[in-house]
Amino acid sequence: MYPETHTGYSYEECRATADWLLAQTAVRPLVGIVCGSGMGGLADTLKDQVAFNYKDIPNFPQSTVHGHAGQLVFGTLKGSPCVCMQGRFHLYEGYPMQKITLPMRIFKLLGVQTVILTNAAGGLNEDFKVGDIMIIKDHLNMPGFAGNNPLIGPNDERFGVRFPCMSDAYDRELQQLAMDIGNELGYGDFLREGVYCVLGGPSFETIAECRMLHKLGADAVGMSTVHEVIVARHCGMRVFALSLITNQTVMDYDSEEKANHEEVLETGKSRAEQLERLVSTMVTRIGHNNYC
Ligand SMILES: O=P(O)(O)O[C@H]1O[C@H](CO)[C@@H](O)[C@H]1O
Numbered sequence: 001m002y003p004e005t006h007t008g009y010s011y012e013e014c015r016a017t018a019d020w021l022l023a024q025t026a027v028r029p030l031v032g033i034v035c036g037s038g039m040g041g042l043a044d045t046l047k048d049q050v051a052f053n054y055k056d057i058p059n060f061p062q063s064t065v066h067g068h069a070g071q072l073v074f075g076t077l078k079g080s081p082c083v084c085m086q087g088r089f090h091l092y093e094g095y096p097m098q099k100i101t102l103p104m105r106i107f108k109l110l111g112v113q114t115v116i117l118t119n120a121a122g123g124l125n126e127d128f129k130v131g132d133i134m135i136i137k138d139h140l141n142m143p144g145f146a147g148n149n150p151l152i153g154p155n156d157e158r159f160g161v162r163f164p165c166m167s168d169a170y171d172r173e174l175q176q177l178a179m180d181i182g183n184e185l186g187y188g189d190f191l192r193e194g195v196y197c198v199l200g201g202p203s204f205e206t207i208a209e210c211r212m213l214h215k216l217g218a219d220a221v222g223m224s225t226v227h228e229v230i231v232a233r234h235c236g237m238r239v240f241a242l243s244l245i246t247n248q249t250v251m252d253y254d255s256e257e258k259a260n261h262e263e264v265l266e267t268g269k270s271r272a273e274q275l276e277r278l279v280s281t282m283v284t285r286i287g288h289n290n291y292c
Pocket residue numbers: 035036037065088090118119120121201222223224225260261264
């Protein structure tokens with residue numbers, strides 16, 4: 001009934017991967033972090049690191065994109081136990097959605113309660129500037145409109161329900177916490193909130209596509225995060241996500257601007273310090289079991 005590419009990994013295979021990792025580190029992470037393009041420096045801020053190359057982890061895919069190192073790093077952030085993906089997987093790398101989202105189920109089985117995702121995105125909102133950090137409050141799942149959802153296939157109730165709710169995908173308390181911390185850190189001038197739209201990539205958008213996405217209510221566009229969020233919410237983890245606006249999308253036929261991955265990585269570098277401080281401060285203030 002379900003094509004092979006839709007079956008993903010079984011609960012037992014996910015459990016085996018999680019148990020393999022747990023056997024090799026004493027860290028019991030409550031927070032899982034995913035680093036966006038050019039934002040892998042976040043993982044370097046973890047103390048007492050135990051790092052695994054993706055190629056050594058049973059069932060894990062490999063990172064193929066420049067700016068995604070391909071390591072799973074365990075450690076502590078100001079005393080809080082964390083696990084951090086230094087490099088994520090994207091649909092355009094040729095992996096099925098069930099594979100690019102596998103790490104979310106591994107996070108869950110490692111004991112993670114809160115997932116923090118970061119990404120590089122093109123700004124669609126004309127009020128945004130390159131270097132702005134956008135707290136994601138909602139998403140538009142374009143591949144989902146075409147029938148591509150990471151939860152397609154048989155549902156294993158040990159992970160979650162068949163029809164998970166997504167109107168509360170992005171935890172509102174965590175959004176407020178990020179806004180408060182950002183303001184305390186003096187980031188008010190470049191801290192925004194908005195709607196992230198995912199496309200399959202790897203080609204960047206045409207001018208007509210950018211205009212359409214903006215009209216549909218998207219503030220930023222990228223090629224990741226949403227699938228991970230859906231799987232993380234399906235298995236009951238809290239989610240916080242942010243986009244670094246690495247480039248302004250082209251909306252005007254007279255513009256000479258051209259989207260490119262080098263600019264994306266450069267902007268990542270130039271905001272690395274602030275991003276790391278925002279995320280690490282959040283980690284120290286997130287309460288578990290009783291929320292914030
Ligand atoms: O979403 P992350 O992984 O940050 O990467 C973003 O940057 C790349 C394009 O430059 C695409 O992969 C896009 O999704």
